Amino acid sequence: MGRRGLLLLGGAAVATLGGAYLLKPQNEAEGVFVPGTLAFPGLAARLSEARRIELVRHGQATTLLRDGDTWRIEQASGYAARGERVHELLAGLTELRLVEERTSDAGRQAAIGVDDPRNEGSTATLLRVLDGQGTAIAELVLGRRRVRTQGNVPEAIYVRRPSEQKSWLAEGRMVADADPQLWINRDIASLAPDRLRRVEIARRGESPLVLARAGEVDAPLEIVTPEDHPVADRTSLDEVGRAFDLLTLVEVRRAAEAPGEALGETRFAYTDGLTIIASPQREEQVLWVKLRAEGDSDEAKEFQARWDGWAYQLGIWKEKALIPRLEDLLPQAPANSDPDVDPSAAPPAAEAPANEAPAAAPAPSP
Structure with a gap:
């Protein structure tokens, strides 16, 4: 105004x-x-x-x-x-x-x-x-x-x-x-991570990615698709598990007004028949997400009534929790290696060109 x-x-x-x-x-x-x-x-x-x-x-x-x-x-x-x-x-x-x-x-x-x-x-x-x-x-x-x-x-x-x-x-x-x-009521959802059982990620331009827990209640979240994946980073998997744990918004708009390019869709299957569908979209360093809830429980109906027609701006770091690529779930190489700590990271010693004669020895003092 x-x-x-x-x-x-x-x-x-x-x-x-x-x-x-x-x-x-x-x-x-x-x-x-x-x-x-x-x-x-x-x-x-x-x-x-x-x-x-x-x-x-x-x-x-x-x-x-x-x-x-x-x-x-x-x-x-x-x-x-x-x-x-x-x-x-x-x-x-x-x-x-x-x-x-x-x-x-x-x-x-x-x-x-x-x-x-x-x-x-x-x-x-x-x-x-x-x-x-x-x-x-x-x-x-x-x-x-x-x-x-x-x-x-x-x-x-x-x-x-x-x-x-x-x-x-x-x-x-x-x-x-x-x-x-x-x-503004900034609370979006607060779901205990151990309620999450399966995550199906369909990101544009990427192969399907599926995470799931084994039958045990306290089993860790693991990559199940693709089967031949490298060893995953446990911290990155846990971040996906906590995607809707104490989730709060930065800004809210009508869904039709949210800017950015659609990144795809992720389905989060929780216990008690609750499924959350997240549709993130990104404009440079700004992340927006539209949410839907499916299920017959009062919880699912309450979420759907609250989220229907809205888009939420989240911190950009939430992208890897809501719609990760396979590479986002693998151990990351250090951004910078310190030669003092890792000698193998030190640049190689400079070599003289092959066609350049070695420097002459200094003349003896008179």
Whole structure:
């Protein structure tokens, strides 16, 4: 989203404040402030109506859209957000308590980070939770956190309702980043390596390659096709075995938008009837992979629902784990040999050309 779009989003948020239904402490409305009062009493009961969360900070914006039980990131093409992070944000908002009234001077708001988030250099974040009709359930400008060094003391943060000049010191933990990258669920899969039983690799321009374990549960992964292969490197085989162990993404895109040349396809057969088909593609030093899951188990269906329609950027080193060549699985010669350690690696001594006469002996001193 460009800067103009961010400013328009922020401006639209401020413009709608007059008609928004916001929860406010009853005692405050009566002109009496009781320290420790919930900032939004009754909010927990209304969060079931929440359909949109907006976070705006100068130069950044994140919009989370509810899709059933999943929250999706608008700025990441609708990819799933980290569920536990969304829960932490909403729980923090419901538990936030006002403990002390602070400045109402607009000129001093920047010092505690509750000025207008659209201002140049502002560190404030505008948080809005809206229902399906676009009505605000709760909205708040979040400012600087106040560090507490004492033990068992709750976190504190400066806040301000966008429609008011009055600011507050509030107790509670608020995690409200406006950077979409911080909301992406980066976990792809976490499958124990010993569950992998067979790997069938069909890389373009290469002969078929098959790895498998013997019947024992803890048997090592070995090359079975081709049969006449050289001795394999155990570390390289283990890397294939760990291909989906704690696998995380660098970036995510719609599958149709992933760049690069297709490298082929690899089938990873796991226990419990789970098969994963990886289709990597590479653009220079960038690796993308599209994934499919096959099987009748809930695990397979869950993976397929999560991966369908997406491509994941991974570290380039994952290419040898996801779609290796036979040569990638063999012991590698050292890139550079040190002549001091390996005398055979030292360059041969220079020899004089055959047609060149040997140098004359020096003349004796008089």
